[in-house]
Amino acid sequence: MGMRRWVVLEEDPDNPGWSLWKMRVKGRFLDIFGPVRLKKEGENSVRCRVDTEMRHANGFEAVHGGFLMAVVDQSLFWTCHYLDKFAGGGGVTLDASTHFMGSPKAGEPIDAVVEILKETGRLIFLRGMIEQDGEPVASFTGTLRKVRRKPAAK
Numbered sequence: 001m002g003m004r005r006w007v008v009l010e011e012d013p014d015n016p017g018w019s020l021w022k023m024r025v026k027g028r029f030l031d032i033f034g035p036v037r038l039k040k041e042g043e044n045s046v047r048c049r050v051d052t053e054m055r056h057a058n059g060f061e062a063v064h065g066g067f068l069m070a071v072v073d074q075s076l077f078w079t080c081h082y083l084d085k086f087a088g089g090g091g092v093t094l095d096a097s098t099h100f101m102g103s104p105k106a107g108e109p110i111d112a113v114v115e116i117l118k119e120t121g122r123l124i125f126l127r128g129m130i131e132q133d134g135e136p137v138a139s140f141t142g143t144l145r146k147v148r149r150k151p152a153a154k
Contacts, residue, residue, distance in 0.1 A: 045079075048079065089146055105132065113131065128142075
């Protein structure tokens, strides 16, 4: 598995076949997700599991749409990093579109199943589905642009 600049990726001892994605740096936006479990679904597809809590809920005790949109955006990156598509660099979101189809219950895990449709020299085109208990909650598409890290200033 291994360590990357901001994350540790390791086998999940409680869930065989899954990997844990844990942030090394705390106090950032990504703390809202907690540990995320990842599993390769196909050559270009990854299942990203996020545990939801009541802090992710709206007034109806469903997972807040803003949180779902954050999962959409981040799942594009989890997928590309897990499939090693950034080659030591990173990426930025060029666009993302979300279509809501249901209201997932807060306190239960949600899965974002993400597929890379096409990769060019600088762009990665993806699509996915957020599910809870096998039921679709939202579909999405997104485009990421690959970026290289600039050397540290001396």
